[in-house]
Amino acid sequence: MPKSRGRRTSSGGKKSVRRAPGPLRLSDRVLRQARTLNLQDRDVLAVEAWASGCLGEAWLGAGMTEREPEVLLCREVVGRASIKPSPHGLAAVAALERVAPSAGHSLLQETVETLSGSQPLPAWHATGPHRPVRAWCAVDVWDSERVLFIDYDGPVPHTLMAYIGEVGGTLVDKLALLEPQAALAWEGTRDEDEVPVPLAEEDAAEVLADLAAALRLTDMTWPRHDDEDVVGLRALAWARCRDHLPDWPEHRPLPDGERAHVLDAFAQLGAPAAEEADTVRSLAELFLDYAENYLSRGPLCWSPGKVALFLEDWLPRKAVLDQAHRLLLPDVLKRWVTFALAERGVKEPWITPVVTAIDAHVPAFRAAFDDEETWGPAKQIAAALAARDVDLTDRDAVDAAVRALNAERLAQQLMDRPRPPGS
Numbered sequence: 001m002p003k004s005r006g007r008r009t010s011s012g013g014k015k016s017v018r019r020a021p022g023p024l025r026l027s028d029r030v031l032r033q034a035r036t037l038n039l040q041d042r043d044v045l046a047v048e049a050w051a052s053g054c055l056g057e058a059w060l061g062a063g064m065t066e067r068e069p070e071v072l073l074c075r076e077v078v079g080r081a082s083i084k085p086s087p088h089g090l091a092a093v094a095a096l097e098r099v100a101p102s103a104g105h106s107l108l109q110e111t112v113e114t115l116s117g118s119q120p121l122p123a124w125h126a127t128g129p130h131r132p133v134r135a136w137c138a139v140d141v142w143d144s145e146r147v148l149f150i151d152y153d154g155p156v157p158h159t160l161m162a163y164i165g166e167v168g169g170t171l172v173d174k175l176a177l178l179e180p181q182a183a184l185a186w187e188g189t190r191d192e193d194e195v196p197v198p199l200a201e202e203d204a205a206e207v208l209a210d211l212a213a214a215l216r217l218t219d220m221t222w223p224r225h226d227d228e229d230v231v232g233l234r235a236l237a238w239a240r241c242r243d244h245l246p247d248w249p250e251h252r253p254l255p256d257g258e259r260a261h262v263l264d265a266f267a268q269l270g271a272p273a274a275e276e277a278d279t280v281r282s283l284a285e286l287f288l289d290y291a292e293n294y295l296s297r298g299p300l301c302w303s304p305g306k307v308a309l310f311l312e313d314w315l316p317r318k319a320v321l322d323q324a325h326r327l328l329l330p331d332v333l334k335r336w337v338t339f340a341l342a343e344r345g346v347k348e349p350w351i352t353p354v355v356t357a358i359d360a361h362v363p364a365f366r367a368a369f370d371d372e373e374t375w376g377p378a379k380q381i382a383a384a385l386a387a388r389d390v391d392l393t394d395r396d397a398v399d400a401a402v403r404a405l406n407a408e409r410l411a412q413q414l415m416d417r418p419r420p421p422g423s
Contacts, residue, residue: 026061027076030054034092044098044124045156049177051095052236060224060231070235074104078111090115091122098129099239130154132240135207136183138199141350142303142341147197148207149183150240159183160233160240162211166296167305170217171225175233195350205244211237212245253292254299262288262299266339279324283332290314291340300340304357307337311361316368326369330362 024032033039033054039047055070062069074096081089093115097108112121130152139146148162159182163174186199215238218225225231254262263284272280290310291299311333315321321329334355341351 025076026054026058026073027080030073030077031080031089031092034095035086035088038088039091039095040087040120040122042124043156044127045130045158045177047091047095047122047124048098048236048239049233051092052099052234052239053232055096055100055235056231056233059234060226064222068101068103070101071104074100074108078107081115082111085115085119087119090119094122094125099235101235101238102242124155127155130156130158130240132204132208134181135202135204136186136199137202137207137210138183138186138197140195140197140303141346142195142306142354143297143301143344144303144305145197147186148211149178149186150204150207150211151180151183152240160237162214162237164210164214166301167303168309169221170214170296171221172211172214172218172230172234172237173225174227175230175237177233195353208241208244209246212241213249215241216245251293254288259288262343265343266336269335269339276324276328279328280332283325283329284336286319287333287336298344300344302337302340302354304353307333307354307357308361311358311365312368315365321369326366330358334358 033050037050039050042050055073058069058073066072077092077096081093090112093108093111097105097112100108112125131154132150133153134151136149137146138149144166146164146166148160148164150160152158152160157180159178159180161174161176161178161182162172165171165173183199186197190197215234218230253259263281266284267281288299291302294310294314295301295306337354337358338351341354
């Protein structure tokens with residue numbers, strides 16, 4: 001049977017087949033939104049928030065290797081707005097100019113100047129930037145979360161709020177635009193039984209530097225943080241604080257003298273049995289090592305969330321503990337966090353939840369610690385060396401044992417490799 005080659009119209013020609021339109025590019029949707037929202041008549045803060053949301057969508061949808069997805073969006077919007085000039089196209093470019101990254105700013109600015117020769121600029125374009133006038137920071141007693149408030153004057157007075165968490169690393173968890181002086185009502189929103197998060201007024205430049213540093217670390221997190229409030233206001237927040245971005249901080253471990261002082265002070269709180277003294281001391285050193293490298297706000301800043309991460313994630317993947325260490329670990333950790341928080345001046349009612357968290361997460365620690373599939377490569381090697389009675393403090397012995405272990409594994413891989421037929 002001959003194949004059909006398409007139906008013919010009454011005039012003898014082939015009937016055209018309509019294909020469903022593909023999804024719109026983000027740049028096309030940006031221009032459509034600019035027209036639908038009547039962007040020219042909005043107030044400038046609403047315009048900045050809208051443009052920030054467009055840039056946030058480009059940032060969230062980009063692959064890990066895409067370095068400048070927001071700049072790419074700006075280029076595409078500029079191209080489309082320039083091909084077919086219109087008031088809403090000019091408004092979209094001018095809106096992006098207010099909050100775009102520095103790398104795209106000059107292109108947007110030049111396009112606004114070009115298009116404004118034949119199109120009317122929105123009234124809000126002439127308004128100056130919002131300027132910070134006051135700032136506050138509220139930090140919980142464990143230094144595991146903080147809330148930043150920056151008050152702005154200008155065309156539309158408002159407060160930019162950022163909630164930053166520190167459990168598992170610095171992360172901007174929430175961003176919001178609030179009424180002016182929203183910080184002054186902050187403490188009144190807290191219940192008496194909630195963890196205290198006292199508020200203090202601080203220099204606006206320092207608070208903006210804190211926000212910029214937190215945004216930098218948040219941007220490095222993968223997969224990208226997809227909270228809609230953060231995505232929507234991320235570019236706006238960056239535009240407000242980018243000029244205050246500090247240099248990368250240097251990791252400064254405790255000096256040997258201060259480290260010894262901390263460990264000695266802990267040891268003086270209670271004398272363990274003679275046969276347990278070395279184990280208790282080595283556990284305290286382990287806790288301090290972890291805290292120095294992973295507690296971003298300081299080696300004594302423990303909280304329930306940080307206890308959970310330590311017991312359920314880091315210890316099972318990284319640490320090699322013998323039976324004596326595992327047996328004493330829960331009680332010694334309770335003493336350690338009590339000591340650490342007391343040193344920071346945390347009151348007893350807020351030390352108790354941290355100690356209680358240890359009991360809550362020890363069962364998960366014990367289950368995960370014995371699951372070899374959760375072990376990291378370093379722990380796997382250390383466990384193999386310990387099983388051979390290699391002294392892990394002897395560098396030469398460790399190097400020799402690792403070479404032997406690698407040779408054995410290579411030989412085993414060769415033996416397990418399938419042989420060709422007839423060999």
